[in-house]
Amino acid sequence: DGGITQSPKYLFRKEGQNVTLSCEQNLNHDAMYWYRQDPGQGLRLIYYSQIVNDFQKGDIAEGYSVSREKKESFPLTVTSAQKNPTAFYLCASKSYDEQFFGPGTRLTVL
Amino acid sequence: RKEVEQDPGPFNVPEGATVAFNCTYSNSASQSFFWYRQDCRKEPKLLMSVYSSGNEDGRFTAQLNRASQYISLLIRDSKLSDSATYLCVVKLSGGYNKLIFGAGTRLAVHP
Numbered sequence: 001d002g003g004i005t006q007s008p009k010y011l012f013r014k015e016g017q018n019v020t021l022s023c024e025q026n027l028n029h030d031a032m033y034w035y036r037q038d039p040g041q042g043l044r045l046i047y048y049s050q051i052v053n054d055f056q057k058g059d060i061a062e063g064y065s066v067s068r069e070k071k072e073s074f075p076l077t078v079t080s081a082q083k084n085p086t087a088f089y090l091c092a093s094k095s096y097d098e099q100f101f102g103p104g105t106r107l108t109v110l
Numbered sequence: 111r112k113e114v115e116q117d118p119g120p121f122n123v124p125e126g127a128t129v130a131f132n133c134t135y136s137n138s139a140s141q142s143f144f145w146y147r148q149d150c151r152k153e154p155k156l157l158m159s160v161y162s163s164g165n166e167d168g169r170f171t172a173q174l175n176r177a178s179q180y181i182s183l184l185i186r187d188s189k190l191s192d193s194a195t196y197l198c199v200v201k202l203s204g205g206y207n208k209l210i211f212g213a214g215t216r217l218a219v220h221p
Contacts, residue, residue, distance in 0.1 A: 031206075035211075043197075044211075050206060088151075097201065098156050099156075101153035103152065
């Protein structure tokens, strides 16, 4: 089955730790995105990549980093510099006008 | 002011009711418009695109008023399974086709 997978589903982090969220797609899409969702707010764009080996900052990139070494993979690292990382993180890829989302990772900072 | 504004709800309606959601957007460079559905603690999924002429998909009707920068979604004959949050989404022209998401309107359909 084609789709987007994210792991882990739930992640707990201690303050000061970096953590990496995985995102893999087998839809053969060039463009991939990372969003975070907080209660009562719309999805906000963290980073996006339109092609392998290229990525751009979104609206809230501070404290995050990404890589795009393979078309299928777009991991997101939440660094200790991110002041309020507790959120629901969604990865997406795009075909024409539609963005397809992975099931998300819930990150909680303890 | 938020770029995409929606009434957060919740809208509590009985099965079989007709319910309408509204959405306003502020950026005149908005090019395309969508409604996404998001179930509790799940990822958003595309419900339908919104065209200037209006479009219908079964019990769902979407309309766009570019002059007023206003989008609507009408659900007829509500089902229990329609209970979800409905996200209004706007795509801006140019660049990487940025999507702007509204915070969503929550719908609860009860027996």
